[in-house]
Amino acid sequence: MMEQNKEGRESSLLDVFARADLEIVSGEGVWLTDSKGRRFLDFYGGHAVALLGNAHPRLLSALAEQARTLFFQSNAVDLAVRERAAQRLIAFGPEGLHKAFFVNSGAEANENALRIAMLANKRPRVVALSGAFHGRTAAVAALTAGSEKWYGFPQKPMDVSVVPIDDVEALAKAMGPDVAALILEPVQGVAGARAVSTDFIHAARDLTTKHGAALIFDEVQCGVGRTGYPFAAQAYGVTPDILTTAKGLAGGFPVGAVMVSNSYAAKLGKGQLGTTFGGGPLACALVEAIIDTIEKEDLLSRVRRLSARLAKECIVGPVYATQGMGYLLGLRTHAPASAVLAAMRDRGILAGSSGDPNVVRLLPPLVLQDEHVDMLVDCLKEISL
Ligand code: PLP
Secondary structure (H helix, E strand, O other), X not given: OOOEOOOOOEOOOOOOOOOOOOOEEEEEEOXXXXXXXXXXXXXXXXXXXXXXXXXXXXXXXXXXXXXXHOOOOOOOOOOHHHHHHHHHHHHHOOOOOOEXXXXXXXXXXXXXXXHHHHHHHOOOEEEEEOOOOOOOOHHHXXXXXXXXXXXXXXXXXXXXXXXXXXXXXXXXXXXXXXEEEEEEOOEEOOOOOEEOOHHHHHHHHHHHHHHOOEEEEEOOOOOOOOOOOOOHHHHHOOOOOEEEEOHHHHEOEOOEEEEEOHHHHOOOXXXXXXXXXXXXHHHHHHHHHHHHHHHHOOHHHHHHHHHHHHHHHOOOOOEEEEEEEOOEEEEEEOOOHHHHHHHHHHOOEEOEOOOOOOEEEEOOOOOOOHHHHHHHHXXXXXXXX
């Protein structure tokens, strides 16, 4: 059937997204309003992007002020705001990562992370985990679970080995002198909010060090405070060689970042990486404002406290277990997640699906309050499927 917009005209948008029958027109804090005037409590944040909800005063003023001062200049010149954003991000990240490179999306961050690893150690193979989601561009889609259904290109740009999540023995077997990098999401997002075991993360660090391969943490979804720590790396107490992040990093403005240890940074020369829009002043002003807000409003301790409530109290109604970390939380449901999500939406709460048909994904903004947790728990109690 031809997609139509609400005036009944044929849509001019390419029809590639599965969409809810919902037109959002405005948002404030954790609340969204649709075109019919209904209000929704947002436990999804537009795929984990609206990190501080909508219309956060600090983000609005940082954006407006930067827009008035300087709208755009490229990486061909120095920008104080770019340098400040990099300094703040590196200070916010795990110790042992020293340099930042700004891009525009998660896929682009991961694509560059792989390139850095391969430029540095000139090896042909990459190891990834089952269930991984690393993006949709050519190299990272080759590492994304299920991409054979939509990959499209005739061949992958590198050799790929996939290891079952948490299988240390399989990882040890997959590693070798031809491996450029092991890439993993410390908390898998699309797979259904699955935290990788601490043992596996530590084994990943040891084995990559032993084989001279780069350890890449993809924190595109789980980074920037979502786990209750600046990055999941800090929650696990493990520093990768390269860490990527995006989504919530500017709270809704497109930005991604690759953070690199000095030893990898030293192997890169001028011209080996590049971007036109990456590191633009608007994005960088927002990165600075996001980190500033998380720190000044002490949001991480609130994430840790409220996520403990969510993990425990959401086991009601159709939910029999919870999984994940912080505000990347999966609700395991007996009924199909799609039915639970529809029932939640009918009651004014938005959450997300995942690659697991029985997992509802919660990705609320860091500005969530106790009363919103109460509302979600009451909503779930009402649902019988
Ligand atoms: N990596 C992870 C862990 C993700 O969850 C995503 C997006 O969902 C990506 C990479 C790709 O990010 P983007 O859609 O910004 O390219």
